Amino acid sequence: MGIDCFTSSWPREGSDEVVISFEETIERALKGPVSMEREFELRVFFKKLTEILKEYDIKYDPSTPIPSDDVLADEVFEAALEFYSEVGTYCLDTNRIIKFDENEIREAIKDFPSRVTFGKGKQIKPRNPESKTLPWCSVGGVGITVSNEEVFRGILRAYAANPLADSICTPSLQTVDGRIVVSESPLEILGAIKTVTLAKETLKDVDRADLPIINGIATSPSDFATAIGSQFGITPSDALELGSIAEMKVDFNLLNKVTYGLKMGIGILAGAGALLGGLCGGPEGTAVVNTAYSFQGLLVQRGVVYHPYPLHLRYVCNSGRDLLWVISVASQAISRNTRMPLLDLSYASAGPTTRMGFYEAAAIAAASVVSGASLEVQGQAKAAIDHLGPLEPRFAVEIAHAAAGMRRADANDLVRSLLSRYEEEIPNPPEGKKSQECIDIKTGAPVKQYLQLYNEIRKEVEDYGIQLR
Amino acid sequence: MKTLGEDLKRAVIDCDEEEAKRIAREIVKVTNLDTIEVIEKFLSPAMETVGKKFETGEYFLAHLMLAGETMNSVMDILLKNISEETRAKLSQRKGAKIVIGTVKGDIHDIGKNVVVSLLKAAGFEVFDLGKDVAPMEFVNTARKTKADVIALSALMTTTMPYQAEVIKLLDETGQRKDYKVIIGGGPTSQEWAKKIGADGWASTASQAAGLVREVMKS
Numbered sequence: 001m002g003i004d005c006f007t008s009s010w011p012r013e014g015s016d017e018v019v020i021s022f023e024e025t026i027e028r029a030l031k032g033p034v035s036m037e038r039e040f041e042l043r044v045f046f047k048k049l050t051e052i053l054k055e056y057d058i059k060y061d062p063s064t065p066i067p068s069d070d071v072l073a074d075e076v077f078e079a080a081l082e083f084y085s086e087v088g089t090y091c092l093d094t095n096r097i098i099k100f101d102e103n104e105i106r107e108a109i110k111d112f113p114s115r116v117t118f119g120k121g122k123q124i125k126p127r128n129p130e131s132k133t134l135p136w137c138s139v140g141g142v143g144i145t146v147s148n149e150e151v152f153r154g155i156l157r158a159y160a161a162n163p164l165a166d167s168i169c170t171p172s173l174q175t176v177d178g179r180i181v182v183s184e185s186p187l188e189i190l191g192a193i194k195t196v197t198l199a200k201e202t203l204k205d206v207d208r209a210d211l212p213i214i215n216g217i218a219t220s221p222s223d224f225a226t227a228i229g230s231q232f233g234i235t236p237s238d239a240l241e242l243g244s245i246a247e248m249k250v251d252f253n254l255l256n257k258v259t260y261g262l263k264m265g266i267g268i269l270a271g272a273g274a275l276l277g278g279l280c281g282g283p284e285g286t287a288v289v290n291t292a293y294s295f296q297g298l299l300v301q302r303g304v305v306y307h308p309y310p311l312h313l314r315y316v317c318n319s320g321r322d323l324l325w326v327i328s329v330a331s332q333a334i335s336r337n338t339r340m341p342l343l344d345l346s347y348a349s350a351g352p353t354t355r356m357g358f359y360e361a362a363a364i365a366a367a368s369v370v371s372g373a374s375l376e377v378q379g380q381a382k383a384a385i386d387h388l389g390p391l392e393p394r395f396a397v398e399i400a401h402a403a404a405g406m407r408r409a410d411a412n413d414l415v416r417s418l419l420s421r422y423e424e425e426i427p428n429p430p431e432g433k434k435s436q437e438c439i440d441i442k443t444g445a446p447v448k449q450y451l452q453l454y455n456e457i458r459k460e461v462e463d464y465g466i467q468l469r
Numbered sequence: 470m471k472t473l474g475e476d477l478k479r480a481v482i483d484c485d486e487e488e489a490k491r492i493a494r495e496i497v498k499v500t501n502l503d504t505i506e507v508i509e510k511f512l513s514p515a516m517e518t519v520g521k522k523f524e525t526g527e528y529f530l531a532h533l534m535l536a537g538e539t540m541n542s543v544m545d546i547l548l549k550n551i552s553e554e555t556r557a558k559l560s561q562r563k564g565a566k567i568v569i570g571t572v573k574g575d576i577h578d579i580g581k582n583v584v585v586s587l588l589k590a591a592g593f594e595v596f597d598l599g600k601d602v603a604p605m606e607f608v609n610t611a612r613k614t615k616a617d618v619i620a621l622s623a624l625m626t627t628t629m630p631y632q633a634e635v636i637k638l639l640d641e642t643g644q645r646k647d648y649k650v651i652i653g654g655g656p657t658s659q660e661w662a663k664k665i666g667a668d669g670w671a672s673t674a675s676q677a678a679g680l681v682r683e684v685m686k687s
Contacts (some may be wrong), residue, residue, distance in 0.1 A: 277529050
C-alpha cells in the first residue's frame with residue numbers, strides 16, 4: 001500500500017499539523033458522551049435522521065434509479081455532514097459516542113491523501129460521476145463460505161483468470177482439514193491462517209501473485225486473527241476490509257484491527273452496510289446514512305478507501321431499484337465532494353449460473369461506475385455455502401469498464417432495462433448452482449453451460465448497444 | 470373509556486410514547502378500568518397493526534422498535550397498581566414465553582431485533598438476551614424464566630455450530646424435552662435445522678411468529 005507518510009493520522013500538506021489523529025478518536029471513544037445502545041438507535045440516530053429528512057429536499061424517484069442531478073447529490077452530502085456531526089459513532093464497548101464537529105469532518109475530507117496504491121503499485125483513483133477513469137475492479141466471494149480447501153483453491157483460480165481484476169476477495173472456509181470451523185475457537189484461527197496461505201499459494205500458481213488480497217484475512221472476524229495475518233503472507237500491499245456495525249457502531253475488536261492496520265501500513269477499506277428498511281428507513285434516509293458512513297470511515301475506521309454495501313433489510317441485496325438509487329446518489333454525493341476513492345460492493349439476490357444473477361451484477365456495476373465509484377463484485381443475499389461463480393463478476397467488471405465515461409442518463413436507461421428483467425423476482429430469487437457445478441474445481445475453468453449463458457447475456461447487452469471488452 | 474382506549478391505540482400505532490403515557494395515566498386516574506380489556510381491545514390490536522405495517526413496507530424497523538418501547542412504557546403504567554388476581558389472569562392469557570438471542574461469536578443483531586419486535590407485536594412474552602450469547606446462558610435463562618421456546622439466531626457459518634451446541638447442552642443436561650428450539654439467520658437452512666435437531670426454522674423474520682405457534686402445537 002503506497003500512501004505517503006501514513007501512520008496513525010495524515011499530516012496536512014506542507015505542515016506537521018495533524019487534523020484528528022486516531023489516538024484522539026480512541027480518546028473520544030473512551031470519554032465521549034454516554035448513551036445506552038437503544039437510546040442511541042432510537043433517540044439519537046433515528047430521531048436526527050427524521051429531522052434531517054424534513055430539513056433537506058431529498059426525494060426518491062423510482063423512475064430514475066440513476067439520477068443526473070448534481071444538486072440532489074450535493075444536498076445529500078450536506079445532509080449527511082450535518083447528520084454525522086450531530087449523531088457520531090457509538091462505541092459498544094464503552095457505551096459512549098465518538099463525536100466530531102462539522103469543521104473537523106470538513107478538515108479531514110480536505111486533508112485526505114490523494115494517492116493510494118495496492119498490489120504491485122497500481123493506484124486506486126478517486127473518480128467523479130461520468131468519469132472516463134477506469135474503475136478499480138475487485139472480484140471474489142464477499143462474505144461467502146466454501147466447504148473445504150479444494151473448493152477454495154478452485155474458485156480462487158477461476159477469479160484470478162479474470163484479466164480485468166485489480167484485486168481479489170477471498171471467501172471463508174467452513175472446514176479445515178475436514179474439521180468444522182467454530183467461531184472464537186483455535187479452529188477459527190487455523191481457518192483464517194489457511195485462507196491466507198492457500199490464497200497466496202494459489203495466486204502464485206496461476207501467475208497472478210500481483211493481485212492484492214483486499215479483505216486481509218477471511219474466516220475469522222477477530223482482531224487476533226487479523227493481526228496474525230501478516231505472519232502468514234498478508235503484506236502492506238494487500239488491504240484490510242474493516243466493516244462498521246449497523247448502524248453507526250464500532251467496538252474495540254474493530255478499533256484494534258484499525259490500530260494494527262495503521263501501524264503495519266496496510267490500507268484499510270472502511271466498510272459500511274446501511275440497511276434500507278432498518279433504522280435508516282427508506283431510500284432517502286439510506287442514501288444520507290450511506291454517505292455519512294464515509295465520514296466515519298475516514299475518522300474512525302481510518303479508511304483510505306470507502307467501501308459501502310447498502311443492503312435491503314428483507315432481501316439482503318442491493319440490486320433493487322431503491323438500492324440502486326441509494327448507491328448512485330450516495331456515490332455521486334461522495335465522489336463530487338471528496339477525494340476518497342469509493343469501492344461500491346455489489347450484493348446480488350440470485351445465485352451463480354442464473355440469468356438474474358448476471359443482470360443484477362450488471363445493474364449494480366453500471367450504477368456504481370457512472371456515479372463515480374469503483375466496484376467490488378460480489379456478495380450474495382443468501383450467502384449459501386459454495387454458491388460462488390466467476391462469470392457474474394467477470395461480466396460485471398466488463399460492464400464496469402464499459403460504463404466508464406458513460407452518461408448517467410444512458411446508464412439510467414440501461415439499468416431500467418436490466419431491472420425490467422429481474423426486479424419482480426427479488427423476493428424469491430433462484431439459488432443457482434454450487435461452485436462444484438459451475439467450474440472444474442481442479443482448473444477453475446467454467447463448465448460449458450455456464451460459459452454459454454455468459455456469452456448469451458454478453459450478446460444481449462452488446463445488442464442493446466454496450467460495447468464490452 | 471372507549472375514546473381513551475382508541476386514543477391509546479392510535480398513539481401506540483403512531484409510536485408517540487409521550488402521548489401514549491399521558492393517556493395511560495389518564496386511564497388509570499379517571500376510569501374504572503379493566504386492565505385486561507385495555508390490553509386486549511386496544512394495545513394488542515395496536516401492536517398487530519404495527520406488525521402489519523412493517524410487513525407491507527409502510528413501517529421500518531425503527532417504527533417497530535419505537536412502538537415496542539411505547540407499549541412497554543404503557544404497560545408499566547397500567548400494571549403498576551393492579552390486583553394480584555388481575556396479574557394472575559394476565560399471566561394465564563399471555564402467549565408462549567420465548568428466550569431469544571444471537572449465538573456466541575456473532576455480533577449481528579438487527580435481524581434478531583426484527584424478530585423480537587414482531588414476536589412481541591404478536592403477543593408473545595420475549596426475553597431478549599442480545600448478541601454474542603454463550604450457549605449455557607440460553608439454557609440457564611430458559612430454565613429461570615420457565616420459557617417454552619428457545620430461539621437462536623446466527624449470521625455467520627462459523628457461529629452456526631453454537632446453535633447445535635445449545636441443543637446438545639439441553640440434551641446432555643436432560644432438558645431437551647422442556648423446550649422447543651427454533652433457529653434462523655442468513656446462512657441457516659431447513660437442512661441445517663434438521664441436522665442439529667431443532668424443532669423449527671424460518672427463512673425470514675416475518676415467519677417467526679407463525680413458526681412459534683406451529684412448534685407450540687406439536
